[in-house]
Amino acid sequence: MRYTGKHIAILGAGRSGLAAARLALREGARVSMWDAGGPDAFAGLPPQVEIHPHVDETQVSGVPCDLLVVSPGIDTYGPFVAAFEKQAGESIGEVELASRFYQGKIIGITGTNGKTTTTELVARILAQAGLGGTACGNYGTPFSEVVMQPRHPAAVALELSSFQLETIRTLRPDVAVWLNFAPDHMDRYPAVEAYHAAKSRIFMNLRPEDTTVVRAGENVVLPDCRHVNFSTTGPDADWFSDGTIIFHDGVQCLDMAADTALRGLHNAENTMAAAAACAALGVSPGIVREALHGYAPPPHRCELIRTLDGVEYLNDSKATNLHALESALRSQTRPVVLIAGGKEKGLDYSPLLPLLREKTLAAVTFGQIADPLAAIFAAAVPTEAVSTLDDAVAAARKLAPRGSTVLLSPGTSSFDQFQNYVQRGDAFRDIVHQLH
Numbered sequence: 136m137r138y139t140g141k142h143i144a145i146l147g148a149g150r151s152g153l154a155a156a157r158l159a160l161r162e163g164a165r166v167s168m169w170d171a172g173g174p175d176a177f178a179g180l181p182p183q184v185e186i187h188p189h190v191d192e193t194q195v196s197g198v199p200c201d202l203l204v205v206s207p208g209i210d211t212y213g214p215f216v217a218a219f220e221k222q223a224g225e226s227i228g229e230v231e232l233a234s235r236f237y238q239g240k241i242i243g244i245t246g247t248n249g250k251t252t253t254t255e256l257v258a259r260i261l262a263q264a265g266l267g268g269t270a271c272g273n274y275g276t277p278f279s280e281v282v283m284q285p286r287h288p289a290a291v292a293l294e295l296s297s298f299q300l301e302t303i304r305t306l307r308p309d310v311a312v313w314l315n316f317a318p319d320h321m322d323r324y325p326a327v328e329a330y331h332a333a334k335s336r337i338f339m340n341l342r343p344e345d346t347t348v349v350r351a352g353e354n355v356v357l358p359d360c361r362h363v364n365f366s367t368t369g370p371d372a373d374w375f376s377d378g379t380i381i382f383h384d385g386v387q388c389l390d391m392a393a394d395t396a397l398r399g400l401h402n403a404e405n406t407m408a409a410a411a412a413c414a415a416l417g418v419s420p421g422i423v424r425e426a427l428h429g430y431a432p433p434p435h436r437c438e439l440i441r442t443l444d445g446v447e448y449l450n451d452s453k454a455t456n457l458h459a460l461e462s463a464l465r466s467q468t469r470p471v472v473l474i475a476g477g478k479e480k481g482l483d484y485s486p487l488l489p490l491l492r493e494k495t496l497a498a499v500t501f502g503q504i505a506d507p508l509a510a511i512f513a514a515a516v517p518t519e520a521v522s523t524l525d526d527a528v529a530a531a532r533k534l535a536p537r538g539s540t541v542l543l544s545p546g547t548s549s550f551d552q553f554q555n556y557v558q559r560g561d562a563f564r565d566i567v568h569q570l571h
Contacts, residue, residue: 139163144198146219147206148176148186151229154279155204156184158232161283169198169219197221204232207273207298210323228302230295233278235305239267240290242412243306245337246314248459249405250274250294252432253314256409257292263426264418266290273299290416297333298323307340310412313349314404317458346415348408363415365407367400374411376403381410388420389427396431399466435560437463437542440567445537448567451544452560457482460546464494467542471495472535474527475512476502477547477559484511484546491515497534501527503551523552524559528566 143159145152148170159166160183167185170176177186192214203223205216220226234241242261244254251274258275261268267288271278274294281291293308316331324330331354338347341358349355351366366372375382378400381389389410391397397406410423432438438450451463460475464487473495491498491512498518500508509520519530524543531541543563545556553559 137162138202141165141201142167142199143202143204144169144200144219144223145204145206146170146216147209148172148180149206149208151277151279152204152206153179154277154283155229155232156180158236158279158283159202159204160184162236164202167198167200169195171215191215192218195219198223200224202227202232204229205302207296207302211298211301225304226302227304228299230272230278230293230299231303231306233282234303234307236282237278237287237291239287240310240416241293241306241308242290242310242312242416243293243295243308243337244312244314244408244412245295245297245300245334246312247317247334247456248454248462249314249401249408250296251453252402252436253312253405253409254292254294255433256406256427256430257312257412259430260409260413260418260423260426261288261290261292261416264413264416264422266416266418268292270294272296295337297330300336301333303336303339305340307342308337308345310346310348310415311337311341312408312412313337313347313353313355314408315350315458316353316355317456346412348411348415350404350408361415363411365404365411367403374407376400376407378403381407383410383414383420389424394424395427396429397427399437399462401462401466402432435556437466437544438560438564440564443567443570446532446535447540449540449542449544450560450563450567451542452549452556452563454544454546455548455556456480457484457487457546460544461487461490463542463544464490467494467540470536470539472531472539472541473498474501474524474531474541474543475546476500476505476508476527477545477549477553478502478551479504479507480547482547484508487546488512488515496536496539497531499527499530499534502545502547504547508546524562525566528563528570532570 143164169187195218199222201224203226258268258270272293273296346361351364365374435452440448498512505520512518549559
């Protein structure tokens with residue numbers, strides 16, 4: 136792919152946009168960058184990049200360019216992108232751009248929940264196998280930064296969100312991992328079918344020599360290639376786990392309790408998906424065990440903050456949708472006081488009520504959806520609505536008896552009060568550590 140002398144316009148001045156700009160410059164393109172933010176948003180850009188701050192769709196009636204690169208945080212089908220596309224030769228995303236210059240193996244990972252943990256696991260296994268295994272894409276390093284390295288890793292663990300998959304054209308994973316699917320991002324998609332269709336694009340370019348790794352029972356149409364499945368309910372799956380022991384084709388290959396610090400059925404699924412994906416590239420079970428020995432889940436994913444007065448405080452701020460909240464609740468063995476809430480995303484929380492009755496003593500809701508969410512939860516458990524996360528922790532502490540767990544598992548995104556789920560989880564950690 137040659138871009139010498141071509142005009143590449145980049146929408147969005149975040150980290151992926153900056154990485155795309157540097158890659159485009161390396162390939163000899165003339166680069167412009169457009170963002171709704173002020174000049175400070177463009178800090179760190181090479182001076183050759185032509186910048187356009189304070190831009191909105193009313194100021195643009197098309198930008199003549201050979202290639203338009205859209206950052207994943209910008210709605211692909213919204214008016215901002217539509218305005219720019221009028222005179223664009225082609226419209227893609229940053230991961231698509233990077234894939235056009237990468238020659239190694241790609242393990243692409245998508246799913247509503249578990250993507251980041253699975254991507255980390257894949258990266259560790261590939262690194263142990265001597266294949267590099269950089270974690271990139273929606274998590275870790277922008278793919279374009281990987282491509283800019285003097286030596287490409289032999290393989291990458293590429294986390295792919297639905298937003299990134301919307302803008303792929305030729306990107307083809309050697310192994311495509313589909314973890315699970317549940318409604319999410321209904322504030323961006325007109326219907327759940329549109330969200331599913333965006334996710335399914337991970338399979339669109341696969342060839343017969345490629346491999347899919349899919350949770351058994353998922354409603355997906357798979358291409359003509361090699362298929363591997365995993366399950367925590369069906370022992371006949373290619374990979375099966377009871378939550379502790381992992382079997383491949385009926386043979387035990389990993390004991391999660393002995394070999395890792397991962398716990399719960401959801402982490403068994405993530406581990407099986409990672410092991411199966413790497414096995415498709417020829418990595419042995421022994422390498423998988425070595426790579427995962429002592430591995431603990433990353434922060435903000437059912438992270439134990441502390442135990443105070445016999446009560447555990449768990450940070451699951453990464454739970455930004457209903458399915459993630461359900462997974463967190465199902466994995467708990469102690470009575471739970473749930474803290475949930477945040478941004479209104481248009482999700483239906485009523486299916487959660489039977490699980491709330493089974494697992495929780497009480498619930499505390501906070502943020503933008505505090506009151507409507509409390510009205511729903513109150514049909515199942517005693518529920519209190521508050522404004523802030525500080526108030527929620529204080530309320531939950533009063534409701535939590537010795538032997539219980541206070542679980543922050545918001546079930547929605549953080550953008551009403553925080554920059555992202557990491558800032559929300561860090562705030563929860565700080566609040567809990569200040570309790571006395």
